[in-house]
Amino acid sequence: MSQKEKKSGIKRRDFLKIIGVAGGTAAVASSCSDPVEQIIPYVIPPENVIPGIPKFYSSTCRECSAGCGIIVKNREGRAIKVEGNPNSPISKGKTCAMGQASLQGLYNPDRVRSPFRYNNEVKRMEPVGWEAGLKELADRVSKLKSEGKGDKIVYLSNNISGTYGSLVKDWLKATGGGKHYMYETFSHEPIKKANEITFGKAEIPSYKIEEADYLLSFGADYLETWLSPVNNTAGFSKLKEVKDGKTGKIVHVEPRSSMTAASADKWVDIKPGTEQYLALGIANVIINKGWGKVSPGNVSAKVSSFTPKVVSELTEVKPELIEKIAKEFATNKSLAIGGGVANTASNATETHVAVNILNYICGNIGKTVDFSDTLSISNTSSYGEIKNLVDDMRAGNVELLIVHNVNPLFTLPSELNVREALANVGYIVSLSSFTDETSEHAKLVLPESSSFESWGDYQPRKSIISIVQPVMNQIFNTKSAGDILISSTKSNESLKDTFTENTYLEYLQSAWKKVGEYVEPRMRFDEFWEKALINGVVTVDQPEQIVTLSPKLDSIVFKPPVFSEDGDYYFITYPSYRFLDGRGANKPWLQELPEALTTSVWDSWVEVHPDTASKLGLKTGSFVKIESPLGSIETQVFVYEGIRPDTVAVPFGQGHKSYGRYAKDRGVNPLNILPSSFDDLSKGFAWLSTKVNLVKTGNEDLLVRTQYSLSQEDRRIAQAISLEKLSHNDDHHESHEEHPDFYPEKKYAKYRWAMNIDLNKCTGCGACVTACYAENNIPFVGKSEVAKRREMGWIRIERFFEKNEDGSLDTRFIPMLCQHCGNAPCEPVCPVYATYHNPEGLNGMVYNRCVGTRYCANNCIYKVRRFNWFEYKIPAPLNWQLNPDVTVRSKGVMEKCTFCVQRITYAKDLAKDENRLVKEGEFKTACEQVCPSDAIVFGNLIDEDSKVAKLSHDKRGYAVLEEINAKPGITYLKKVKQEKV
């Protein structure tokens, strides 16, 4: 024993013994007591609710104008998951990422929880009771009415169709003839106007992508936000089906390679604003060669001067390509669509007339373009009308403005100065659920309930009426907008006889009585109503419409686009498939969903071509000032090959100055530098109207993304095969070599759960990512944590930029998730057996065993394991959405995709009740269920008749990193390329 140890008076060994015993004792003592938990019974149990058994309600998603039918899963009185309603012809059982995240609107901690009124004495908003709030509204309305100013009431809402629209009409009629404006930021005015000019129908038809095998899209971001993205994606999926060595073809024309362009077979990087010439050039070739299916008549004269050579000079598209597209378009069952960037220049209507001409001469009208079933978004006001309204407001001609579900201060250009206009409005009432830029100016806030808490209906197309029903009780002290309007009239003597109904439900039902009499004349109303509530959707047959050319077509002159000529670069801003017009920005799942092409989260960016970037000395992450004559915005650069060197692009939707903690002060709003200009013919806003300058600021920071590498460095992760090779009828499999194995082969008795992902159909939309967050209680971590590579998503979309043979961009998406390997590299390195291969082929992850060494994540070849660095807090009531069937993981624990084991267990439980095995298609994993393009198939590999078993032998099938021989449970199907690979 050394002198030193003697001095301390205790031997090291003894010290350890004591600590050991003491520690052990403490542990024993503390583990003896279970935490005291209460168990609270119902006082009166709700009808038909069984704790532990979910309930499903049909309703309609109201996140955008598409109107997807949804089914909401309710557990113990709380809505916990949204899924598409298979009965809905719009959603076909699917949703997009925004639809998945809609629950975060319902449970948003920043919702307005009760009515507020401005107190003139203390100069601020104060809580007010519903009775007083409604009386305030009614008294003001009745005063205006008695003064003869009832027509100075304006009801400004988003696109409303169905019964609520007629309620607003009735209400405004009773209150003195005010006006109802339906305002959508992206309302496709040029399509309407062009259809009026070409066919005499100022409406938006249904475009049937599913019935085409050749799709020519002029800028329409049909996989992202255009008209009805989930429905369009279903059509896309059908078109992309590979059968007998054949598949459809998609050509996408846009100055930048959007997510939609990335999924096309050919991206044509056209000069901004010149799309009309290309369409006319294609029409010219078709007519000259006599390929058209309909006599062109007067159209010939319109297109005769647009020869491929002329068009090529105007558009910078090669003449050979124009001729090739013309031939393919004319000889296939085709469809041309227009939208997005192509439909937003000063000549947008002309562009769409040109698109109409293409469809007309190839006989697509009445086939892939259906005017009998038009879209309700056709009824919205044009930008020009909204601008006039703003001018009216500024001039003091609006005494009472009711704002409902729109945020014009954010979605209109700042040049319009909506702020000043709002200041000149007599009194502003907001029905908004959130304090956004516009409702901050309201003097009376009567918060409406979420669509998950209200009755209603929505008619996305003439043929479809979709039910909106409450899927749970009110969370806050709110009322549905319908009830606000109806009960406001009851609180004033002069208005109280406006409605015979006392609630909006009664009003809705009286409207639906008429629907019932028309659709099911022989059914009693209560039966019809119940059937409608269960189905969620009622379809109404539409008479066929014969469409002919309108004489107005003669008057059209194809003008060149007008740009403010001060800058060097065309400035594009495009609707985001995550936030649309900014309304999604307050939902953390959408903020944390990596954008498909950049994989950027929680921020804005500007896309700049590599040549432009090197010319200006910019790189990804550099801060740059984008200057227009109206001002400037500053954001970070993303150097992107998928954009023309003369163009820069900023996504729309960020840059909120209000709208709750997740949206506020994040990114930039491009509308701050855009002029209030519009397309002359349609009065649609000209999003593409400005040339800007880029000014390097010298600052630089990490542009926070989830994937920093752009290329797969020849690792053959996302593979492709050419159509030619695929159609060669040989059974040669280039992969699937037999690898010698050290371990005995694994045997499975009843189930081997496996998955199949078709890369030819994956669009990178991220619906699966958000669905996984929703189903599996995955926490969102915020920008700074993502910057540290600590995002928690169990499934991610990897995107790689490859090159086609001709040097053009080939964007590949591949969803990456736990592969549930047969020889999983993560398993043998776990020191505590927390991860293992289960008898059904799942790679099990036992949270309560995990001690957090993270060896498994290090050894995982697919890098799909996620570590809980913190106890992630989800602020109430967002946490009400948590799935009670999935453990909420705590700090220090590893997690990853479980193949939705809770759904497997649920299905097995039901199967055991009937003493059978789980049947094919009986349940779906969350990602498979949501996938709008049906790219994901899940099932039991043992069952030879299952889809997944059949697809695993597909000629296109391969395993990622097959050479490592991890024997993954996921088979990917190679993307099919029209060119050589």
Add this chain to the structure above:
Amino acid sequence: MTKKLKFLPLFLLAIGVVLGGYFYTDKAQSDDKGPSQPILFSHKIHAGENEIPCETCHSYVAISPNPGIPSVQKCIGCHSQVKGRDVEYTTEGGQTINLKNEISKVVGYWQRKEPIPWIKVTTMPDYVRFNHKRHIKKGFECTTCHGEVAEMDVVYKAKSLRMGFCLSCHKQNADNEQHLDELRDCLTCHY
């Protein structure tokens, strides 16, 4: 090293045991093993003397993972008639109550339309998933895991319900090797 220090481990152990015991008994004033509930509800009287089947109150036990506890409405369904005798009743653990008084508490909750804040007896960690339906359908008695509830005045956790307890039963009930694999698979209960 001094002699005193040699006893330190024992000393600490003693403190540990005392503290542990203190927390474990949940500050109960009686010898009843269960926690003190807002109403001294005697399972012995209900399930034992009156032979009310478990499923009468825990009505979802055979159709849901959760057995369910009766709503206040269900309690009052009987106790609007059964007001209780005005007699003293002494529990096994030596607590004395007046039956009429105790039942009047239920009526009080019902009148105030308040739920009864029962203390959970059979607790399970969040990472364990137990499906009552599966076990009942397989023919197991409630008593296998919950003990002789019909003989308890104040219900207590009769079995450890730790993983060893679960697994020993799962092993015994396996029909064959493959069934055993399924029954002792971690993902059966942990996900």
